[in-house]
């Protein structure tokens with residue numbers, strides 16, 4: 128059976144939710160991050176989650192690649208769209224935007240400023256710039272979601288499985304990131320999904 132390596136509260140949550148939404152027979156393996164000796168270093172040389180190890184040992188890393196691979200295991204799933212369709216391109220566009228602008232371009236600067244500047248004296252500035260980038264990214268998403276429940280095609284897709292992770296992280300940043308009715312409504316709709324409830328319960332165990 129394929130194994131999906133995840134960590135509690137990490138960005139791997141999106142792929143975890145997708146496995147549940149798609150009903151795939153994938154074993155979920157919880158690992159610790161940034162701890163010497165963690166199993167994740169034997170699986171992914173970068174020591175990062177998510178990582179999907181297939182039955183034959185092949186490895187797929189990167190949330191956006193794993194999400195698409197998983198959805199492609201269920202042809203015709205509403206979580207994705209057919210190859211060559213406009214909707215598929217739009218879903219891929221959001222996956223890319225979320226992975227680059229929101230995760231790495233914003234949250235990583237806020238949470239791991241040492242990866243952007245070696246001098247601890249500069250970390251406050253890096254975090255502030257991350258917050259500015261995050262606000263700009265969220266504003267773009269908020270405008271798109273105004274009058275819409277989900278990102279593409281009026282249905283929950285792998286782009287939403289991924290975005291819901293980062294909208295959920297906003298509460299950790301304080302009240303200035305929790306005042307959007309649109310994004311708060313999105314977070315509630317995400318959290319209400321049985322797949323998300325089950326994934327939260329599994330990760331908190």
Ligand SMILES: N[C@@H](CCC(=O)N[C@@H](CS)C(=O)NCC(=O)O)C(=O)O
Pocket residue numbers: 137138139160161173174175176177188189190191226230
């Ligand atoms: N570009 C990767 C980023 C993955 C990533 O940074 N995962 C974090 C958890 S949110 C992690 O494993 N961090 C451990 C580390 O970087 O040492 C993806 O989208 O999958």
